[in-house]
Amino acid sequence: MASKVERNFSELFQGFSKLDREERLARLQEMGALSGEDVRFLRAGAHVPIELAEKFIENVVGFFQLPLGVATNFEIDGRSRVIPMAVEETSIIAAASKTAKWVRENGSITTEMRGHEIIGQIQIAKVSDFGHVAELVKLHEQEWVTAANRDVAAGLVSRGGGVKRIDVRRVERGDGKAMAVLHVFADPCDAMGANIINQVCEYLKGPVELATQEKVTMCILSNLVDSRLTRARVEMLGLEAELMERIEEASLFAQQDPYRAATNNKGVLNGIDPILIATGNDWRAVEAGVHSYATRDGRYRSITCWKREQNRLVGVFEAPVVLGVVGGVTTLHPTAKLCLKMLQVKSAEELSRICAAVGLVQNLGALRALTTVGIIEGHMKLHIKNLTLGAGALEREVPFVQKRLEEILSLHKRISLSNAIEVLKELRAERARELP
Numbered sequence: 001m002a003s004k005v006e007r008n009f010s011e012l013f014q015g016f017s018k019l020d021r022e023e024r025l026a027r028l029q030e031m032g033a034l035s036g037e038d039v040r041f042l043r044a045g046a047h048v049p050i051e052l053a054e055k056f057i058e059n060v061v062g063f064f065q066l067p068l069g070v071a072t073n074f075e076i077d078g079r080s081r082v083i084p085m086a087v088e089e090t091s092i093i094a095a096a097s098k099t100a101k102w103v104r105e106n107g108s109i110t111t112e113m114r115g116h117e118i119i120g121q122i123q124i125a126k127v128s129d130f131g132h133v134a135e136l137v138k139l140h141e142q143e144w145v146t147a148a149n150r151d152v153a154a155g156l157v158s159r160g161g162g163v164k165r166i167d168v169r170r171v172e173r174g175d176g177k178a179m180a181v182l183h184v185f186a187d188p189c190d191a192m193g194a195n196i197i198n199q200v201c202e203y204l205k206g207p208v209e210l211a212t213q214e215k216v217t218m219c220i221l222s223n224l225v226d227s228r229l230t231r232a233r234v235e236m237l238g239l240e241a242e243l244m245e246r247i248e249e250a251s252l253f254a255q256q257d258p259y260r261a262a263t264n265n266k267g268v269l270n271g272i273d274p275i276l277i278a279t280g281n282d283w284r285a286v287e288a289g290v291h292s293y294a295t296r297d298g299r300y301r302s303i304t305c306w307k308r309e310q311n312r313l314v315g316v317f318e319a320p321v322v323l324g325v326v327g328g329v330t331t332l333h334p335t336a337k338l339c340l341k342m343l344q345v346k347s348a349e350e351l352s353r354i355c356a357a358v359g360l361v362q363n364l365g366a367l368r369a370l371t372t373v374g375i376i377e378g379h380m381k382l383h384i385k386n387l388t389l390g391a392g393a394l395e396r397e398v399p400f401v402q403k404r405l406e407e408i409l410s411l412h413k414r415i416s417l418s419n420a421i422e423v424l425k426e427l428r429a430e431r432a433r434e435l436p
């Protein structure tokens with residue numbers, strides 16, 4: 001039986017998109033996702049002092065604002081979540097919320113993390129004898145791990161993380177010779193860990209050069225973190241056989257054709273990037289990790305896979321989604337801090353698993369639409385608002401132009417900015433004729 005809190009969430013999410021902003025804020029407060037202070041901050045426009053921007057980046061001239069919304073109806077690993085999303089693209093939040101409701105009513109979302117270590121790379125561009133270097137690395141591994149944990153990563157060690165091991169890889173140079181690349185594996189606990197692992201690698205440069213008598217050419221983390229993978233699984237029961245087959249076919253298309261895979265994965269990241277932005281995380285790092293992992297067998301493929309298993313449709317997402325709930329600007333940017341609170345996450349692992357789940361659900365929504373009504377219907381319906389504003393409609397003209405564009409869309413199945421401009425022109429001409 002659903003707990004009181006869970007029941008409360010689904011009730012409070014009912015009709016959420018139809019509410020005005022004040023009512024939405026009140027509902028989120030009732031759910032415990034926002035405090036009174038949070039509500040006042042958002043109501044006042046989530047204003048962040050410019051002095052803070054000066055601390056984040058260089059040559060500051062202002063702030064760039066994105067809309068912040070919440071995706072509703074998500075129940076992940078049996079727990080209801082409010083999902084904050086900062087994004088400019090119409091229909092992402094609507095599609096996520098609608099699909100999450102469909103999943104809540106017909107299936108389940110489970111997630112897990114496989115491995116916890118991030119990777120730092122130490123490159124020796126030209127090795128005279130790779131085998132000898134590899135032996136020396138193994139000989140000194142424990143000593144270097146201990147020293148790095150003592151001198152650089154003591155904070156992580158005290159939290160149960162820190163540097164765990166060091167491997168060495170042979171990478172062909174393409175000129176018949178090889179480079180040696182040391183991989184330093186560390187558990188960054190609740191940080192994304194880029195700065196920490198970079199410092200560890202820089203620290204190890206001296207000892208590595210001393211022991212190997214080789215020149216270290218650079219030290220930097222890798223964003224292809226295949227040692228810290230996040231998985232999400234969606235199971236859907238009771239769907240029509242034909243729909244399941246269509247979604248399976250669409251998934252095969254994205255597995256086999258890189259042109260389709262690119263757009264499929266963009267759709268998955270539609271669910272992930274807005275959460276990363278809302279929580280102050282480095283979305284470029286996650287994008288790089290996801291795309292490089294999608295190419296792990298030498299060919300760019302879909303990062304999700306949907307298959308029929310007896311009477312169920314099962315979807316899986318697996319990729320590195322390396323992020324933090326501390327570090328970077330996650331706890332410095334007031335809106336990011338608020339969004340982390342709204343998600344009620346306590347660890348980086350929890351947030352990463354939520355991102356994977358939302359990405360997979362977003363993908364399911366897109367595949368369902370693409371294989372049934374097509375993407376235009378939902379997307380363009382919502383995009384009409386942007387077209388209306390883009391055409392230059394004034395506040396009082398918006399409802400009329402929107403209504404007329406909806407009619408054109410349902411009649412012709414397509415719509416563009418020129419339609420909006422035309423409709424607005426007609427409206428203004430009509431109004432001018434009506435004037436005495």
Ligand code: NAD
Pocket residue numbers: 155156159188189190191192193194195196197221223282285324326327328329
């Ligand atoms: P950070 O440099 O802010 O370090 C995190 C700090 O949090 C550490 O000092 C750590 O001791 C502390 N901490 C407190 N509580 C902790 C906990 N529970 N778990 C772990 N650490 C805890 O942040 P970072 O995560 O090392 O680096 C992230 C930043 O690095 C991001 O801003 C990212 O944009 C940037 N970056 C990314 C790349 C890349 O992805 N290629 C490269 C360079 C820098």
